[in-house]
Amino acid sequence: MIEVRFHGRGGQGAVTAANILAEAAFLEGKYVQAFPFFGVERRGAPVTAFTRIDNKPIRIKTQIYEPDVVVVLDPSLLDAVDVTAGLKDEGIVIVNTEKSKEEVLEKLKKKPKKLAIVDATTIALEILGLPITNTAILGAVAKATGLVKIESIEEAIKDTFSGELGEKNARAAREAYEKTEVFEL
Amino acid sequence: MEYKPIRKVVSGNYAAAYAALHARVQVVAAYPITPQTSIIEKIAEFIANGEADIQYIPVESEHSAMAACIGASATGARTFTATSAQGLALMHEMLHWAAGARLPIVMVDVNRAMAPPWSVWDDQTDSLSQRDTGWMQFYAENNQEVYDGVLMAYKVAETVNVPAMVVESAFILSHTYDVVEMIPQELVDEFLPPRKPLYSLANFDEPIAVGALATPNDYYEFRYKLAKAHEEAKKVIKEVGKEFGERFGRDYSQMIETGYIDDADFVFMGMGSLMGTVKEAVDLLRKEGYKVGYAKVRWFRPFPKEELVEIAESVKGIAVLDRNFSFGQEGILFTESKGALYNSSAHPLMKNYIVGLGGRDVTVKDIKAIADDMKKVIESGKVDKEVVWYHLKR
Numbered sequence: 001m002i003e004v005r006f007h008g009r010g011g012q013g014a015v016t017a018a019n020i021l022a023e024a025a026f027l028e029g030k031y032v033q034a035f036p037f038f039g040v041e042r043r044g045a046p047v048t049a050f051t052r053i054d055n056k057p058i059r060i061k062t063q064i065y066e067p068d069v070v071v072v073l074d075p076s077l078l079d080a081v082d083v084t085a086g087l088k089d090e091g092i093v094i095v096n097t098e099k100s101k102e103e104v105l106e107k108l109k110k111k112p113k114k115l116a117i118v119d120a121t122t123i124a125l126e127i128l129g130l131p132i133t134n135t136a137i138l139g140a141v142a143k144a145t146g147l148v149k150i151e152s153i154e155e156a157i158k159d160t161f162s163g164e165l166g167e168k169n170a171r172a173a174r175e176a177y178e179k180t181e182v183f184e185l
Numbered sequence: 186m187e188y189k190p191i192r193k194v195v196s197g198n199y200a201a202a203y204a205a206l207h208a209r210v211q212v213v214a215a216y217p218i219t220p221q222t223s224i225i226e227k228i229a230e231f232i233a234n235g236e237a238d239i240q241y242i243p244v245e246s247e248h249s250a251m252a253a254c255i256g257a258s259a260t261g262a263r264t265f266t267a268t269s270a271q272g273l274a275l276m277h278e279m280l281h282w283a284a285g286a287r288l289p290i291v292m293v294d295v296n297r298a299m300a301p302p303w304s305v306w307d308d309q310t311d312s313l314s315q316r317d318t319g320w321m322q323f324y325a326e327n328n329q330e331v332y333d334g335v336l337m338a339y340k341v342a343e344t345v346n347v348p349a350m351v352v353e354s355a356f357i358l359s360h361t362y363d364v365v366e367m368i369p370q371e372l373v374d375e376f377l378p379p380r381k382p383l384y385s386l387a388n389f390d391e392p393i394a395v396g397a398l399a400t401p402n403d404y405y406e407f408r409y410k411l412a413k414a415h416e417e418a419k420k421v422i423k424e425v426g427k428e429f430g431e432r433f434g435r436d437y438s439q440m441i442e443t444g445y446i447d448d449a450d451f452v453f454m455g456m457g458s459l460m461g462t463v464k465e466a467v468d469l470l471r472k473e474g475y476k477v478g479y480a481k482v483r484w485f486r487p488f489p490k491e492e493l494v495e496i497a498e499s500v501k502g503i504a505v506l507d508r509n510f511s512f513g514q515e516g517i518l519f520t521e522s523k524g525a526l527y528n529s530s531a532h533p534l535m536k537n538y539i540v541g542l543g544g545r546d547v548t549v550k551d552i553k554a555i556a557d558d559m560k561k562v563i564e565s566g567k568v569d570k571e572v573v574w575y576h577l578k579r
Binding site: 019022023026031032033034035036057058059060061062063065 | 192194327354356357358360361362363364458459461462464465546547548549
């Protein structure tokens with residue numbers, strides 16, 4: 001079972017990102033579970049959301065404490081939240097940032113096995129006209145983890161958002177997929 | 186027609202809404218409350234899209250919601266509602282009316298802790314506080330069981346003319362997306378044909394009175410009949426659960442689902458979503474050599490006394506996990522199960538663990554720690570302490 005934790009801010013769509021990742025894995029025949037941190041969300045406040053992916057039905061009903069993958073939608077969270085809390089030793093961290101690998105690593109409390117960075121905000125602004133990075137970052141997730149194919153992410157996005165909105169968001173994910181830099185550490 | 190499920194990734198609340206849609210409910214009256222709201226939002230969407238022909242009645246409170254459901258059900262309509270916590274408490278008076286009038290309404294209750302202090306998180310005390318209203322209660326472990334539970338609840342309710350509550354955990358199911366196998370409409374229709382009411386307020390050729398006065402000469406027998414209907418429901422639940430399994434591959438013929446029971450020293454017993462985590466923990470404990478099993482109580486009302494006695498006869502101990510509490514006594518499932526066993530030949534060592542109130546996470550680690558504690562009880566042959574507030578901060 002692979003456990004993924006998303007960090008975002010209320011209103012950025014971290015919960016939707018967790019759901020789309022689950023849908024994409026489901027399209028590839030996997031069992032999935034996606035859920036928000038069970039709380040009352042406020043716009044701008046740090047929020048977390050989770051995705052579990054497995055080859056068999058998922059029975060466990062707890063929050064995720066030791067993620068395999070951490071996804072950070074908002075770079076400012078690196079200063080506010082310990083995003084690597086509980087991260088497994090072989091863990092992967094994916095960050096939306098315009099900063100360098102070194103600058104990001106400096107802010108992480110635990111060094112991951114693999115780090116992926118992409119400037120998803122710029123991609124989202126160019127394609128969607130809004131700094132909503134939840135779909136773009138999923139392109140980086142596909143690239144860095146290989147958990148799901150980028151085509152599945154695109155399909156899941158189009159299932160979630162209809163028409164032109166779906167097309168644009170899928171394009172943002174593809175663009176991020178191509179621009180993501182992955183570092184083995 | 187061959188059964189080919191339609192697999193979807195949906196939340197527990199959407200699973201409930203789809204089940205209501207597939208059950209072809211005719212009337213929905215509901216009032217929104219977190220975390221139930223997305224059930225009725227989804228139903229409203231079905232209606233707006235033209236996918237469902239449902240009379241939706243917006244109301245000003247949960248008390249009114251149940252009152253409207255009672256009126257609709259008394260005309261013979263298949264009727265649905267959903268609520269949670271304080272909303273369910275506000276319905277309380279009307280719950281007695283629905284059961285007393287023998288109306289097979291189905292309601293989804295999203296288990297949420299009672300205030301104060303305010304909480305929106307998982308806790309079973311809201312639904313268990315409605316224990317004596319005459320409603321049947323089914324507790325779902327996962328989103329699939331929410332969907333299946335609603336469909337079976339209609340069939341059972343309409344057979345014995347008793348309303349049924351399908352209970353799902355706040356957030357842990359209501360807002361968690363999971364894979365659900367849905368049943369094609371034609372096959373749901375075969376399993377659950379249109380309701381055939383015994384009486385109808387809308388049948389003007391044969392007028393009836395609903396909610397009339399019963400003198401001491403009559404009231405007692407009305408109560409006896411409702412009690413008998415619950416006894417009858419046990420049989421119907423098993424039959425319907427078996428039929429569901431034969432048609433759709435998921436068997437619900439047992440009111441208590443068990444695992445690893447044959448050679449277990451003790452079992453974890455509980456209800457609802459936390460039993461999914463228990464199953465995971467039991468698998469791990471078995472690998473570590475623990476002789477442990479589980480007993481998941483699916484139906485709390487009617488209470489599966491006979492099945493519990495059978496389980497209790499085969500084990501040395503039962504660790505009862507209650508995500509609820511009755512003040513001045515103990516966990517509610519604990520009281521119920523001890524009471525059910527008192528006059529039987531089975532007297533296992535029983536210990537009550539109060540867990541996860543108000544949504545505190547119940548983890549695999551917690552279940553393992555409880556297993557270690559229960560192992561000591563079995564080894565010593567003595568219950569050191571009947572009730573433990575396991576999650577208390579120390």
